[in-house]
Amino acid sequence: MPLEILLALVIGGIGVVTLLLHVTGRSERADLSDDTAGLAWLRQFPEDDIHQVLISQDGHAALLRTSQGMGLVWAFGADTVARPLADCTLKNTATGLRVSFHEFAAPTTRLILTETERANWRLLMKPA
């Protein structure tokens, strides 16, 4: 197949699918509850016990106290990702907090937090 036609098809195809998914509401991020956040954690770390779950006000992130320490579950598109917070670095942003995990496949996540929420989460994430 001529390269120009292949290129046009690929770019056009990706464009059409992207637009279609976005306008039909498929870009919505997962909303978490105490239950779903806990399940999302156990889905990644089935051996753990969960002691406490705190959902962010925007509903897209959860802070968990588990048997292996503090952990974060966040909305990853319509799905979730869970990571322990042991080695993370935190940085304030205009809208909340940036969490860096020092992991190539899960480098950072940006949490949307209110001012008081952020102060509280920082304390829980990194107990001094």
Place this chain on the structure above:
Amino acid sequence: MTDTLSYPDVTQWAVPFFILAILGEFAWIAIKGRGGRYETRDAVTSLIMGAGSVASGIVLGFLAWGFFKWLWVLTPLDLGTSLAAIIICFVLDDLRYYWVHRFGHRIRWVWASHVNHHSSQHYNLTTALRQTWTGTFSLVMLIRAPLVLIGFHPALVLFVSGINLIYQFWIHTEAIGKMPRWFEAVMNTPSHHRVHHGRNARYLDCNYAGVFIIWDKMFGTFVPEQDSEAVDYGLVHNLGSFNPLRVAFHEWVGIWKDASQSGLTLRQRLAYMVAPPGYSHDGSRDTSQTLKEKHLARHPEDAGTPGFN
């Protein structure tokens, strides 16, 4: 046989069909309200991985092609291009695919290339296109060598494996439950391949088939989809990035980090490259085997059921 034998590059010609089928599946799910899920960034990442895979084939394909042409000069055998030869080549190439795919899950060096096909938490037709960019580096093209050496022209070998890849497109769907019984018995189907994409302990390391599921049944790796256990799609350790570069290269970076850490023996460094995924020199990580063992410790009632024997 002439050296200028050429077949159409079937994967490229299939692109318009892929796009139409994706739109069709999406419409089906939207209208029926069941049969799968689509998410924008996940789908876009999959499509970009597919485009990048074709691009890497165009850029790096000459390496494998040169190797096959070299073998073709070496071999005195020529099985021709009769219909029978094409069919036999297709079946043998599917057996080749089974083993390449099995190595892809059991040898970390090959897994580093294949892992991205499993990196989505979704399962729809776009997932089928989430293909590797680094297949050339995994060196699995070596496993095609016997096909050329016994007398199948390199162009024919690439043609049938292109058809094989296209066959595997349609099975990446939740919109189809089960096919007729005879078909499920012989062919790889959406049901069998959903299981292959599962991160459930039960579904790890099974159903490596490309076109014919009989290879899994022959070599003891077949696990049927269980009504009692829905497939949880994705990786044991799910990715936290949609960035195609991170998706394409994360496991190679992982191999480098692991194998280059200080204080390891040469044997341990090698094991980080070629042992099954999840190997660690201090036992701090889980392989599919330890994941299954830990699952059975929590759920002893599952012992002896499919995927746990």
